[in-house]
Amino acid sequence: xxxxxxxxxxxxxxxxxxxxxxxxxxxxxxxxxxxxxxxxxxxxxxxxxxxxxxxxxxxxxxxxxxxxxxxxxxxxxxxxxxxxxxxxxxxxxxxxxxxxxxxxxxxxxxxxxxxxxxxxxxxxxxxxxxxxxxxxxxxxxxxxxxxxxxxxxxxxxxxxxxxxxxxxxxxxxxxxxxxxxxxxxxxxxxxxxxxxxxxxxxxxxxxxxxxxxxxxxxxxxxxxxxxxxxxxxxxxxxxxxxxxxxxxxxxxxxxxxxxxxxxxxxxxxxxxxxx
Amino acid sequence: xxxxxxxxxxxxxxxxxxxxxxxxxxxxxxxxxxxxxxxxxxxxxxxxxxxxxxxxxxxxxxxxxxxxxxxxxxxxxxxxxxxxxxxxxxxxxxxxxxxxxxxxxxxxxxxxxxxxxxxxxxxxxxxxxxxxxxxxxxxxxxxxxxxxxxxxxxxxxxxxxxxxxxxxxxxxxxxxxxxxxxxxxxxxxxxxxxxxxxxxxxxxxxxxxxxxxxxxxxxxxxxxxxxxxxxxxxxxxxxxxxxxxxxxxxxxxxxxxxxxxxxxxxxxxxxxxxxxxxxxxxxxxxxxxxxxxxxxxxxxxxxx
Numbered sequence: 001x002x003x004x005x006x007x008x009x010x011x012x013x014x015x016x017x018x019x020x021x022x023x024x025x026x027x028x029x030x031x032x033x034x035x036x037x038x039x040x041x042x043x044x045x046x047x048x049x050x051x052x053x054x055x056x057x058x059x060x061x062x063x064x065x066x067x068x069x070x071x072x073x074x075x076x077x078x079x080x081x082x083x084x085x086x087x088x089x090x091x092x093x094x095x096x097x098x099x100x101x102x103x104x105x106x107x108x109x110x111x112x113x114x115x116x117x118x119x120x121x122x123x124x125x126x127x128x129x130x131x132x133x134x135x136x137x138x139x140x141x142x143x144x145x146x147x148x149x150x151x152x153x154x155x156x157x158x159x160x161x162x163x164x165x166x167x168x169x170x171x172x173x174x175x176x177x178x179x180x181x182x183x184x185x186x187x188x189x190x191x192x193x194x195x196x197x198x199x200x201x202x203x204x205x206x207x208x209x210x211x212x213x214x215x216x217x218x219x220x221x222x223x224x225x226x227x228x229x230x231x232x233x234x235x236x237x238x239x240x241x242x243x244x245x246x247x248x249x250x251x252x253x254x255x256x257x258x259x260x261x262x263x264x265x266x267x268x269x270x271x272x273x274x275x
Numbered sequence: 276x277x278x279x280x281x282x283x284x285x286x287x288x289x290x291x292x293x294x295x296x297x298x299x300x301x302x303x304x305x306x307x308x309x310x311x312x313x314x315x316x317x318x319x320x321x322x323x324x325x326x327x328x329x330x331x332x333x334x335x336x337x338x339x340x341x342x343x344x345x346x347x348x349x350x351x352x353x354x355x356x357x358x359x360x361x362x363x364x365x366x367x368x369x370x371x372x373x374x375x376x377x378x379x380x381x382x383x384x385x386x387x388x389x390x391x392x393x394x395x396x397x398x399x400x401x402x403x404x405x406x407x408x409x410x411x412x413x414x415x416x417x418x419x420x421x422x423x424x425x426x427x428x429x430x431x432x433x434x435x436x437x438x439x440x441x442x443x444x445x446x447x448x449x450x451x452x453x454x455x456x457x458x459x460x461x462x463x464x465x466x467x468x469x470x471x472x473x474x475x476x477x478x479x480x481x482x483x484x485x486x487x488x489x490x491x492x493x494x495x496x497x498x499x500x501x502x503x504x505x506x507x508x509x510x511x512x513x514x515x516x517x518x519x520x521x522x523x524x525x526x527x528x529x530x531x532x533x534x535x536x537x538x539x540x541x542x543x544x545x546x547x548x549x550x551x552x553x554x555x556x557x558x559x560x561x562x563x564x565x566x567x568x569x570x571x572x573x574x575x576x577x578x579x
Contacts, residue, residue: 119536179293
């Protein structure tokens with residue numbers, strides 16, 4: 001009895017320790033962002049915030065390009081998600097509903113392109129985009145991000161459509177609906193959970209990307225949130241309060257995803273996962 | 276008869292149009308932004324392409340010879356292997372440890388899990404910025420805490436020290452990527468039938484014996500999957516290292532991706548950089564072949 005109780009206490013202590021270690025960096029990020037910028041220059045710091053101030057956020061939003069970065073990230077992530085969802089839903093449907101040769105090649109091709117080293121794509125794409133005038137544009141970055149969103153999305157939808165029974169579609173045909181109408185009114189509603197998973201991953205990938213944005217965009221007005229707040233570090237004086245405020249704001253979409261989609265995400269972890 | 280044939284032909288062509296409409300876009304896009312650029316990179320690795328030379332000349336294996344006789348390249352290759360193996364080992368271990376702690380029900384499980392999973396979904400760039408601030412030699416709160424606890428007298432130079440930099444970038448990365456392993460392990464642990472543990476306990480096995488005899492065999496394939504996937508992804512890792520150290524100080528964290536980035540975008544020797552990225556690809560192909568050979572993922576989708 002005594003031993004069992006000791007063991008239970010030990011497990012709790014372990015859990016609390018893990019939560020503290022995992023949570024502290026996040027806590028420190030938020031804490032730094034809501035304190036007056038001047039308090040950062042007078043260590044030692046207190047571990048709980050004494051005075052609150054929105055100064056870091058005011059500076060971030062009105063004195064830097066942060067809102068431009070935010071606009072760029074939202075546009076790129078939105079269209080990357082849209083393209084990935086449309087292309088991979090169509091592909092998942094076609095690959096499970098029609099017979100044609102070369103499916104094995106497509107399966108391997110999508111998985112393999114998911115493993116491409118980002119720099120191996122980045123270097124040739126940089127030269128190609130440079131020639132086509134696609135550097136420092138939305139189109140270039142959207143396409144680069146879709147190069148990850150599409151293979152992963154196709155893989156997920158391919159597996160998903162296998163579970164969706166064909167009998168429902170066949171019933172709709174029998175009652176005279178065209179294939180297009182069946183796709184729109186029968187197949188798409190059933191495919192919604194798969195579509196949500198694909199859009200979450202595509203959005204998260206594009207939102208989190210640093211490497212491609214760093215390679216293709218060198219005009220500060222075309223930076224995304226990740227390359228944008230990192231450009232604050234590269235200046236001479238590092239303004240940590242400003243940076244942690246930016247980091248906190250970038251994290252919010254992630255938090256929303258976790259809260260609303262935790263279960264769905266956990267289930268699809270086995271399929272791919274973020275890099 | 277004639278009408279039957281024409282309707283059959285019509286039927287086939289309609290089906291073909293549907294195949295084109297559904298599968299055409301994915302093939303076209305994967306070629307345009309995946310396989311064609313990759314082919315171009317391989318082609319480029321046998322040519323010289325420099326910023327001030329408009330011509331692109333075929334140079335055969337010259338780029339590869341230049342690379343493999345360059346001690347900086349060989350050193351970065353070695354660092355890549357060190358970074359990858361130590362990272363993967365560390366992430367797998369903490370991932371498994373946390374998963375074993377969190378798999379049982381306890382009060383506040385949902386909140387605790389959210390806190391633990393959050394790091395994995397936070398942008399890597401943000402993780403880099405949080406740790407630069409947390410572990411800063413001068414202003415870092417970790418150094419402050421260690422000093423207040425009397426554990427150290429002088430601040431630890433986490434990312435600025437020649438010896439500590441590599442372990443610091445591995446540690447910061449594991450805070451995020453170790454949670455991928457936790458997620459995968461938890462998913463697998465929950466699927467182990469409970470009665471297996473009861474049988475083991477009845478036959479007198481202790482907790483550790485249960486872990487060895489029941490848990491570990493069930494985790495084998497997950498373990499291999501994690502090692503392979505994380506191995507591939509850590510070997511490719513660019514953003515984390517670039518944000519934390521830019522390969523410094525004195526190149527001690529300059530792995531292969533950082534090295535190729537430098538050659539391409541600072542020295543602008545695209546041919547040489549392409550050759551370096553082909554080397555990365557070749558090493559990854561070995562990983563990928565293992566993955567395809569062991570897991571046969573194309574069986575997850577019906578290809579026949």
